[in-house]
Structures are given as C-alpha cells and as structure tokens.
Amino acid sequence: METLFDAAIIGGGPAGLNAALVLGRARKNVILIDEGLPRNRVTHESHGFLTRDGIKPDEFRRIAVEQIRAYPSVRFSADIAVDIAGADGDFKVSAKGGDIYRAKKLLLAVGKKDRLPEIEGLTDVYGKSAFVCPYCDGWELRDRRLAVIAKGERAFHFAKTILGWSERITLCTDGPDELTDAQREELRVRGIPLFDARIRRIVSEDGLVSKVELEEGAAVACTGIFFAPTLVPGSDLPRALGCELTPTGSIAATDVLGKSSVPGVFVAGDIATELNQLIQAAAMGAMAGAGINAELLAEAWEARGRAMRS
Incomplete structure (x- = not known):
C-alpha cells in the first residue's frame, strides 16, 4: 500500500532539518526531499549558531542528518520536488527521479538563491x-x-x-x-x-x-x-501552489507557526523571511514542525471523537 506520510518537507537546510527533528520526535511519519545543494555551500564556515560557530556547512548537515536518523519515522530522499498536486490531507509531491510521495501536510523550506x-x-x-x-x-x-x-x-x-x-x-x-x-x-x-x-x-x-x-x-x-545579490526563491513550487508572496518574493506566513495562505501548507527558513540567518532558519523550522504536529493532532482528536460517537 502506498504510504501516506504525515508531512512532506521540501528542502533540507536548517529549517527543513529542524522541522524533521521536531516531527520525528513527535512520532510523525515524514519524508524530507532535498537535492543536497544548499545556498551556503560556497562558504567555508557558518557562524552565529550557538555551539556550532565556525562549523563547515556540510558538517552541520551531516551531524543534523545523523541525529535525525535516530527517529525511524523520518525518511530522506536525495531528489528534487518538481510538482505538487492535491490538497490539505492528501498532497502528491512528484520528484524529478520519478517517485511520488503522498502527505497530509507540506512544509516548504526551499530557501532562496543568490543571483550574483x-x-x-x-x-x-x-x-x-x-x-x-x-x-x-x-x-x-x-x-x-x-x-x-x-x-x-x-x-x-x-x-x-x-x-x-x-x-x-x-x-x-x-x-x-x-x-x-x-x-x-x-x-x-x-x-x-x-x-x-x-x-x-x-x-x-x-x-x-x-x-x-x-x-x-x-x-x-x-x-x-x-x-548585495538579488535573492530569488529556491523553487517555483510556492507560486505554483498559490501561496501568497511578499513584494520581495518571500512566502507570507499567517502566524508564528509558519502557516501559509494555502491550507495544509507551512513555510520556514529563508523563503519566509528577509532575516537570512542559519539560526533564524532553524528556529522557524522548529516552530513550523510544531505547527504541523499541532494541526495533525487536532485533526486526529476530531476524528477520534467522531469515531467514538458513531
């Protein structure tokens, strides 16, 4: 039977990774899709992240993935999400490699790219x-x-x-x-x-x-x-989904938990802010993970109530 994940996370930077950590600890089934080409790959060191100041970006990601793998409900896909169909409760994410992932909720952590x-x-x-x-x-x-x-x-x-x-x-x-x-x-x-x-x-x-x-x-x-580079969204998916965008091309979040204007779609990290800091992106990912979990728990609560009453 095809797996229906609780959440699909598109983007494996600090925002996507921290959301995966929060959701994994919340016992949610998660698929994280990322091609492995982060915006900061040209830099030798990352700074401003407490306990990780001066760390190499690839080492930061290696440690993060290693820690997340302790939670077996989180899976990783080294691929690129190219299309999204469906709606809240059953999104279908098509990857460049041909796989299709179904998920109840989406987190767009696609970041931005520097156009030099x-x-x-x-x-x-x-x-x-x-x-x-x-x-x-x-x-x-x-x-x-x-x-x-x-x-x-x-x-x-x-x-x-x-x-x-x-x-x-x-x-x-x-x-x-x-x-x-x-x-x-x-x-x-x-x-x-x-x-x-x-x-x-x-x-x-x-x-x-x-x-x-x-x-x-x-x-x-x-x-x-x-x-000063020109910043552009790391993916066209937010626009294709109909997410409300700011004049600078960021996805507009409707609350601190990262809800977008599209039901079931959450946002975190550089794509949702002008404050492009590693620690800021990670914090937003943690909040979005909590927001997704809260929405899933509320829906499960209501479903349980209906089942008990019938």
Missing part, C-alpha cells in the same frame, strides 16, 4: 573573500580595507552596518548610485568614498581579492568585499 551581479571575477572570490552578510562573515574581515558593492537604499544600509566591523570601506555602485542627495551627503561627511563608475573586473589570486577595477580607469584596493 554580472561582474567579472566575482565568482572567483565569492565565499572566499567576498560575502553577502556581515553578521555571518564580518568578524573574519574586521578592520580590513573593504569594498561594498551595492546601490540605492541597500548600499546606504550596507555602509552603515559594515562600519561596525571596519571603518575602511569604499562604496562601489557599479553604475548610477540610486542614492538621494541626503544619503550622498551623509556618506561624504563620514568619509566614505563613493564610486558610481561601472566595475570592469575584480582582481584576485586564489580567491583573495586585491582590488576592484573600474571602467573609468580607477581601482579600489581592498582585501574583502561585501555585495
């Missing part, structure tokens, strides 16, 4: 000396000469934030800066150089940046970069 600016040399330094999150990697670049690649409001926010780790920063907007006159003045007063010329290339050796060359001929010397 099209700048020559950026991929060579990404994850080595160029990063997107100062809370994750600012400590390692503290007091260095840094180039900040961003424009508009994100550039202004970046500049204000990164000053907490280094006062030697230069803002490169790779074209029109999209700043207001007031913001430009604030940067000038604080001695933060601003270049709005297009970037020709990033010069590096073995992934370590040495300068950002501009098309006008100038070069910004630096030993580290922070840049």
Whole structure:
C-alpha cells in the first residue's frame, strides 16, 4: 500500500532539518526531499549558531542528518520536488527521479538563491573573500580595507552596518548610485568614498581579492568585499501552489507557526523571511514542525471523537 506520510518537507537546510527533528520526535511519519545543494555551500564556515560557530556547512548537515536518523519515522530522499498536486490531507509531491510521495501536510523550506551581479571575477572570490552578510562573515574581515558593492537604499544600509566591523570601506555602485542627495551627503561627511563608475573586473589570486577595477580607469584596493545579490526563491513550487508572496518574493506566513495562505501548507527558513540567518532558519523550522504536529493532532482528536460517537 502506498504510504501516506504525515508531512512532506521540501528542502533540507536548517529549517527543513529542524522541522524533521521536531516531527520525528513527535512520532510523525515524514519524508524530507532535498537535492543536497544548499545556498551556503560556497562558504567555508557558518557562524552565529550557538555551539556550532565556525562549523563547515556540510558538517552541520551531516551531524543534523545523523541525529535525525535516530527517529525511524523520518525518511530522506536525495531528489528534487518538481510538482505538487492535491490538497490539505492528501498532497502528491512528484520528484524529478520519478517517485511520488503522498502527505497530509507540506512544509516548504526551499530557501532562496543568490543571483550574483554580472561582474567579472566575482565568482572567483565569492565565499572566499567576498560575502553577502556581515553578521555571518564580518568578524573574519574586521578592520580590513573593504569594498561594498551595492546601490540605492541597500548600499546606504550596507555602509552603515559594515562600519561596525571596519571603518575602511569604499562604496562601489557599479553604475548610477540610486542614492538621494541626503544619503550622498551623509556618506561624504563620514568619509566614505563613493564610486558610481561601472566595475570592469575584480582582481584576485586564489580567491583573495586585491582590488576592484573600474571602467573609468580607477581601482579600489581592498582585501574583502561585501555585495548585495538579488535573492530569488529556491523553487517555483510556492507560486505554483498559490501561496501568497511578499513584494520581495518571500512566502507570507499567517502566524508564528509558519502557516501559509494555502491550507495544509507551512513555510520556514529563508523563503519566509528577509532575516537570512542559519539560526533564524532553524528556529522557524522548529516552530513550523510544531505547527504541523499541532494541526495533525487536532485533526486526529476530531476524528477520534467522531469515531467514538458513531
């Protein structure tokens, strides 16, 4: 007989894994579907997660899976979910490899992907000396000469934030800066150089940046970069399911337990927040796991009551 899982979790990052842990401990039958290509695979270390600061991303996942396997009701599928049909109580998740998994509830923990600016040399330094999150990697670049690649409001926010780790920063907007006159003045007063010329290339050796060359001929010397990528959903499934999305492409949750606008569908992790932190994603996964379990228990309670009355 085909298994009807209590929950199907799509995505095996910290959000999906923590939800699987909570649901496994709650004795729920779970299938976790993940291709094994996390967003943070380019980074050497993960930070900000208590007891795991500095851990390698693949080691974090290895430990998590090892601990979850202690709960036999959780299964793993190294695959990609490509389609979802059905509705609350009986979803059908089709995987790229041909398997179909039925589940009463869904958790979308598909994360987001970084779409890098099209700048020559950026991929060579990404994850080595160029990063997107100062809370994750600012400590390692503290007091260095840094180039900040961003424009508009994100550039202004970046500049204000990164000053907490280094006062030697230069803002490169790779074209029109999209700043207001007031913001430009604030940067000038604080001695933060601003270049709005297009970037020709990033010069590096073995992934370590040495300068950002501009098309006008100038070069910004630096030993580290922070840049603002474009974030896109890690999967088209939320949109296909009809989940309500925010203007930034995140799935809108209706409560702290991760319920989406679609009955039976829960969300957790980067796909449901702009606060892209490892520990934040894990916490959201734990809450979503509890939310799914609570919904399943309530439905079982009602079913038991009807059976006893009949």
